[in-house]
């Protein structure tokens with residue numbers, strides 16, 4: 001397989017790829033993210049592509065560069081990372097006692113070819129009290145996470161159930177990514 005380059009600073013994405021047994025290098029994208037799309041699925045694919053293109057422009061064309069972006073979507077709003085503690089509290093109040101969607105977009109670029117896709121997971125929260133929100137925010141955990149929570153961390157206590165890929169919520173839908181790689185390899189070998 002070609003050298004895989006993860007264009008991400010997210011420790012979660014690194015962990016997920018490692019756990020799945022993939023060998024890869026990390027070169028985080030430093031480009032400012034610009035969203036022009038309204039729909040969450042389009043926005044995450046757009047941002048994932050921006051990250052992958054930023055790094056693909058700087059490395060050898062024989063590598064596969066992968067960028068990703070995760071957002072939470074609720075009642076027509078896109079929730080990214082909270083700006084501050086008040087913003088985190090606002091997001092957690094919105095998510096309390098209801099269902100929302102988590103979208104992760106993934107963009108793969110290799111030798112001038114691009115493939116971009118997204119994965120959607122529904123997450124159901126138990127009602128979360130003001131005290132629980134305050135205590136959770138005090139841990140600092142929400143601040144670098146879309147929707148102000150980490151399902152893999154202390155927010156596990158708020159999760160009633162999920163529908164879909166857990167790893168998609170944590171930031172990288174590794175199984176669907178590997179399916180894409182399989183198809184990519186099959187297409188390349190059928191051409192040789």
Ligand SMILES: Cc1cn([C@H]2C[C@H](O)[C@@H](COP(=O)(O)OP(=O)(O)OP(=O)(O)O)O2)c(=O)[nH]c1=O
Pocket residue numbers: 007008009010011012013028029051068069070071072081102144145146147149150151152169170171
């Ligand atoms: C909903 C949710 C999000 N997240 C994280 C995944 C992503 O890292 C982060 C959303 O921010 P992103 O902008 O997608 O990614 P990032 O800034 O962490 O990394 P990079 O842009 O360099 O790739 O939220 C969790 O860790 N757990 C969760 O339950």
